[in-house]
Amino acid sequence: MDTLESCLNLMGRGCYMANIDLENAYHSAPIHSEYTKFLKFQIDDQLYNYLVLPQGYRDSPRIFTKLTKPIISHLHERGILCSLYIDDLYIQGSDFADCQQKVEYASSVLKSLGFDISPKSALTPSQEIHHLGFILNSEHMTVTLSGDKREHVETLINKVLLTPMITVRTLAQTVGTLIACFPATEYGQLYHRHLEILKINS
DSSP states (O other), X not given: XXXXXXXXXXXXXXXXXXXXXXXXXXXXXXXOTTTGGGGEEEETTEEEEOSBOOTTOTTHHHHHHHHHHHHHHHHHHXXXXXXXXXXXXXXXXXXXXXXXXXXXXXXXXXXXXXXXXXXXXXXXXXXXXXXXXXXXXXXXXXXXXXHHHHHHHHHHHHHHHHOSSOOHHHHHHHHHHHHHTGGGOTTHHHXXXXXXXXXXXX
């Protein structure tokens, strides 16, 4: 499965980037009728079962990634630099026109396969885009946390600092959140080790 690291390895100075967000991506993956019986749940004595790939099921990301692999391979064969993380497709071009052309082609392929493009997508090529909670800037070759992600991290850290005693689960969540910020924090790895040791010894 591709990660932000895959995008950073593709990103070149001055390149143009875009982001296609697939709306309700899992709903585009129907479950074979033979297997829907394994995806049942009950609410108030009423039994339901999923007919599409369920959100929140632990294997859904892996299954969906496997389903979309041929699409990404096709785009790569067409010379399109791209990286897909579940339902977020990063596309890169050498200049505005090149990136725009690649975005249009990728969008048409995805739509022809039944995917819906989310209005949240950044379809206009730019040298700065929001992708997976980070801001990628090819002009300055920087990666920073988006405002939402930064706010989430600050809230979590303040909560931990203001709580006299925290659970191992909260500590693990905090460590995981800090590790997820590493691409945008140059020396982040130096500061989380103490928390990691505390978690292991708890």
